[in-house]
Amino acid sequence: MAEARIIDGKGFAAGLRARIGAAVEQLRTTHALVPGLAVVLVGEDPASAIYVRNKGEQTREAGMHSVTHRLDASTSQDELLRLVNQLNNDPSIHGILVQLPLPGHIDAQAVLSAIDPAKDVDGFHVVNAGRLSVGLPALVPCTPLGCMMLLKDTVKDLRGMHAVVVGRSNIVGKPMAQLLLQADCTVTIAHSRTRDLAGICREADILVAAVGRPEMVKGDWIKEGAVVIDVGINRVPARDPAAAAAGKTRIVGDVCYAEAASVAGAITPVPGGVGPMTIACLLANTVTAACRSAGVPLPAGIGL
Numbered sequence: 001m002a003e004a005r006i007i008d009g010k011g012f013a014a015g016l017r018a019r020i021g022a023a024v025e026q027l028r029t030t031h032a033l034v035p036g037l038a039v040v041l042v043g044e045d046p047a048s049a050i051y052v053r054n055k056g057e058q059t060r061e062a063g064m065h066s067v068t069h070r071l072d073a074s075t076s077q078d079e080l081l082r083l084v085n086q087l088n089n090d091p092s093i094h095g096i097l098v099q100l101p102l103p104g105h106i107d108a109q110a111v112l113s114a115i116d117p118a119k120d121v122d123g124f125h126v127v128n129a130g131r132l133s134v135g136l137p138a139l140v141p142c143t144p145l146g147c148m149m150l151l152k153d154t155v156k157d158l159r160g161m162h163a164v165v166v167g168r169s170n171i172v173g174k175p176m177a178q179l180l181l182q183a184d185c186t187v188t189i190a191h192s193r194t195r196d197l198a199g200i201c202r203e204a205d206i207l208v209a210a211v212g213r214p215e216m217v218k219g220d221w222i223k224e225g226a227v228v229i230d231v232g233i234n235r236v237p238a239r240d241p242a243a244a245a246a247g248k249t250r251i252v253g254d255v256c257y258a259e260a261a262s263v264a265g266a267i268t269p270v271p272g273g274v275g276p277m278t279i280a281c282l283l284a285n286t287v288t289a290a291c292r293s294a295g296v297p298l299p300a301g302i303g304l
């Protein structure tokens with residue numbers, strides 16, 4: 001069997017950002033509309049700090065307005081809610097993202113519920129989750145949206161395919177399953193209590209792994225020719241023992257890539273697969289939110 005086709009999320013994301021940049025330029029010149037994104041980071045989590053910096057840079061590169069609020073880890077829930085409320089009422093801001101995880105003393109659900117659903121570019125508010133599940137226009141969570149764009153680009157006709165999603169979180173697994181269902185896939189959602197996970201995965205034409213366990217999905221869990229979307233971002237010790245001893249790390253997915261690549265028909269790498277799509281879709285959602293708030297038609301080429 002030939003090696004799997006590598007799904008180039010990094011390249012696809014660069015193309016999407018270019019289309020977003022062109023759309024932003026159009027909105028500015030024809031509607032005097034500049035989409036604005038506010039990212040809120042509470043505390044010092046180093047991984048989160050990198051993503052937040054990338055989000056700010058890529059937002060500005062696309063010609064959008066970008067603000068980042070870095071708050072101390074000791075910030076109270078009330079202070080955070082006040083900031084969210086201020087951003088809800090700021091007409092220059094069309095999208096609000098509060099980086100997760102939040103420190104333990106803050107109720108994340110209370111904060112997410114305080115975001116104006118029209119500015120909820122993460123798509124985590126119950127109003128957007130509900131709209132997605134009943135098939136109304138919604139802001140769709142960025143990671144599943146990005147996975148879906150890659151799938152539609154990879155597979156000609158998704159209808160009737162058996163999609164298995166491993167993971168049922170509100171931010172990845174559940175909305176991913178909703179989007180696959182909307183695309184007429186037959187969807188199985190697996191999780192930590194699923195019996196015979198390997199056997200169920202082996203039935204998948206499309207396998208989405210969003211588990212958070214390094215290289216859990218093995219090559220013999222994958223059907224010959226299946227499309228594998230690896231959402232996992234797991235930091236593990238560097239391959240070189242000396243480097244590992246010095247604390248160096250590398251990133252791997254939830255799928256054992258080396259094994260999977262000789263069985264699958266197509267697969268996303270980690271890094272360079274789903275991750276870059278997540279940030280590009282955040283920019284896309286911000287443009288979508290800005291257009292809806294201004295009553296301007298959505299630009300073509302930046303959605304599903």
Ligand SMILES: NC(=O)C1=CN([C@@H]2O[C@H](COP(=O)(O)OP(=O)(O)OC[C@H]3O[C@@H](n4cnc5c(N)ncnc54)[C@H](OP(=O)(O)O)[C@@H]3O)[C@@H](O)[C@H]2O)C=CC1
Pocket residue numbers: 143166167168169170171172173190191192193194197210211212213231232233234274275276278
């Ligand atoms: N590329 C990107 O842009 C993004 C990547 N991620 C990455 O995706 C992964 C998943 O993230 P997220 O959904 O937030 O994680 P969560 O921890 O919220 O959810 C993990 C899910 O996996 C299930 N699970 C855990 N262990 C097993 C197991 N042994 N067998 C089967 N299922 C299992 C859990 O089941 P149960 O519900 O029963 O506990 C749960 O539903 C992480 O690696 C994360 O870093 C996340 C967001 C964006």
Ligand SMILES: Nc1nc(=O)c2c([nH]1)NC[C@@H]1CN(c3ccc(C(=O)N[C@@H](CCC(=O)O)C(=O)O)cc3)C=[N+]21
Pocket residue numbers: 050051097098099100101122142143233251270271272273274275276278279
């Ligand atoms: N409110 C909120 N929304 C999120 O969307 C959100 C969040 N909180 N908390 C953390 C997770 C994780 N996440 C990623 C974004 C980009 C990459 C990414 O760009 N990855 C690159 C680089 C990986 C690297 O080298 O670090 C890649 O996979 O190629 C990964 C993961 C968004 N998340």
Ligand SMILES: [Mg+2]
Pocket residue numbers: 009230231269270271272273274275276
């Ligand atoms: Mg990736």
